Amino acid sequence: MPTHRHAIAFDADFxxxxxxxxxxxxxxFTGRQLSDACGRRFPxxxxxxxxxxxxxxxxxxxxxx
Numbered sequence: 535m536p537t538h539r540h541a542i543a544f545d546a547d548f549x550x551x552x553x554x555x556x557x558x559x560x561x562x563f564t565g566r567q568l569s570d571a572c573g574r575r576f577p578x579x580x581x582x583x584x585x586x587x588x589x590x591x592x593x594x595x596x597x598x599x
Contacts, residue, residue, distance in 0.1 A: 565596040 545553040573581045584594035 561597045569594050569596050 543553065543557060545556070569581075569584055572584070581594070584596060587595040589595065
């Protein structure tokens with residue numbers, strides 16, 4: 535399925551708080567990078583869809599909550 539990815543992630547010390555922080559950073563960084571790349575390379579309707587999925591605390595949403 536080309537529209538989504540699955541991952542199994544764990545912290546080496548099984549520190550749940552650190553794992554959650556790392557995953558949040560990962561989603562934040564990759565979401566921005568992928569949104570910007572898609573905005574440059576895909577039709578405008580794609581960027582519009584990302585903006586429609588946004589919430590009050592963000593301008594666009596790539597990852598599902």
